[in-house]
Amino acid sequence: MAHGQHDNHEDAQHHHIIPFNIYIKVFSALMCLTILTVFAAQINFGAWNTVIAMLIASIKAGLVLSFFMHLKYDQKIYAVIFGTGLFFLLVLFFFCNLDLMTRLNVDGII
Amino acid sequence: MSTVNSVAHGKHHHAHHYDSAEHQYLAAKFGTWVFLCTEILMFGGLFVGYIIYHQKFPQMFHEGSKFCDWRLGGTNTLVLIFSSLTMALSIYYAQLNQKKKSLASLYITLICGFIFLGIKYIEYTHKFHEGLFPGRFFAFDNPEEMARWKAMGINNMGMFFSFYFVMTGIHASHVIAGMGLITWLIIRTHRGDFDSDYYTPLECVGLFWHLVDLIWIYLFPLLYLIS
Numbered sequence: 001m002a003h004g005q006h007d008n009h010e011d012a013q014h015h016h017i018i019p020f021n022i023y024i025k026v027f028s029a030l031m032c033l034t035i036l037t038v039f040a041a042q043i044n045f046g047a048w049n050t051v052i053a054m055l056i057a058s059i060k061a062g063l064v065l066s067f068f069m070h071l072k073y074d075q076k077i078y079a080v081i082f083g084t085g086l087f088f089l090l091v092l093f094f095f096c097n098l099d100l101m102t103r104l105n106v107d108g109i110i
Numbered sequence: 111m112s113t114v115n116s117v118a119h120g121k122h123h124h125a126h127h128y129d130s131a132e133h134q135y136l137a138a139k140f141g142t143w144v145f146l147c148t149e150i151l152m153f154g155g156l157f158v159g160y161i162i163y164h165q166k167f168p169q170m171f172h173e174g175s176k177f178c179d180w181r182l183g184g185t186n187t188l189v190l191i192f193s194s195l196t197m198a199l200s201i202y203y204a205q206l207n208q209k210k211k212s213l214a215s216l217y218i219t220l221i222c223g224f225i226f227l228g229i230k231y232i233e234y235t236h237k238f239h240e241g242l243f244p245g246r247f248f249a250f251d252n253p254e255e256m257a258r259w260k261a262m263g264i265n266n267m268g269m270f271f272s273f274y275f276v277m278t279g280i281h282a283s284h285v286i287a288g289m290g291l292i293t294w295l296i297i298r299t300h301r302g303d304f305d306s307d308y309y310t311p312l313e314c315v316g317l318f319w320h321l322v323d324l325i326w327i328y329l330f331p332l333l334y335l336i337s
Binding site: 015017018020023024026027030031034037038041049050053054056057060061064065067068069074075077078081082084085086088089092093096097100 | 136139140143144146147148150151154155157158161162164165166180184187188191192194195197198199202205206316317320321323324327328330331332335336
């Protein structure tokens with residue numbers, strides 16, 4: 001049994017442990033960015049409002065993915081899987097917009 | 111290294127079709143990420159629909175989002191981000207074999223889930239009370255506002271609430287599913303199933319919980335802050 005335990009230990013998961021302060025730093029950054037996005041929404045940047053809000057949201061998403069979801073330290077295959085999903089979402093978004101922006105407005109029916 | 115064929119050694123087993131516990135762990139995570147991809151594509155369709163209709167009816171969305179209280183939405187954002195931290199810490203403590211701290215982190219995560227749903231309940235009941243229902247069920251009873259919208263050429267306010275209830279509703283159902291999974295993790299942690307050698311369920315449920323947080327990070331500005 002002792003031998004078995006030993007072997008199991010050799011075989012065990014030895015993964016990168018992200019230091020505690022990094023979690024706290026990332027959490028603080030996420031809190032600050034949330035406050036920033038609320039603050040930015042009070043100011044009128046015109047058409048840039050949505051762009052700025054999405055930019056801040058994407059920075060937050062990047063932090064969550066990299067640190068809380070360990071993508072920064074894990075094997076790259078997981079980032080590739082997730083990136084593939086995001087890529088096809090952008091394809092959907094791009095072609096839907098391309099279609100709508102290039103339609104002819106006939107009798108007010110779009 | 112002579113353990114390839116004997117899978118029942120030690121405390122943790124791995125299925126015979128895996129080379130090692132590590133191999134099994136990586137495969138479980140691989141599957142979880144593929145699942146998260148399908149989630150992104152499902153919510154993505156809603157997001158793309160939202161963006162398209164927002165472009166077509168900017169004023170309607172602008173007026174609609176005034177009914178969403180950014181203070182409640184913002185609080186929920188902070189609650190979910192905090193719960194993401196505690197979820198990540200429960201794995202961190204499992205990796206360090208600190209069972210009690212791991213368990214406490216899971217309990218806090220679960221409580222955050224309840225707080226989130228409580229705030230959502232307040233928001234939903236408030237909207238139901240005002241008759242702010244989705245689509246053709248829209249029954250807002252305020253003649254002054256309705257007249258003002260009509261003057262602005264807005265006659266489809268129900269659409270904003272269709273997006274609001276479908277997007278936040280599907281998101282909330284994910285929060286409920288996540289809370290169920292966290293309850294399962296709490297039971298298993300109590301039982302002493304997890305340690306630094308084996309914490310795959312913590313890792314996979316954690317990824318799911320972070321994704322739910324991730325989706326809310328985008329939902330919050332889109333629904334609450336566009337006014």
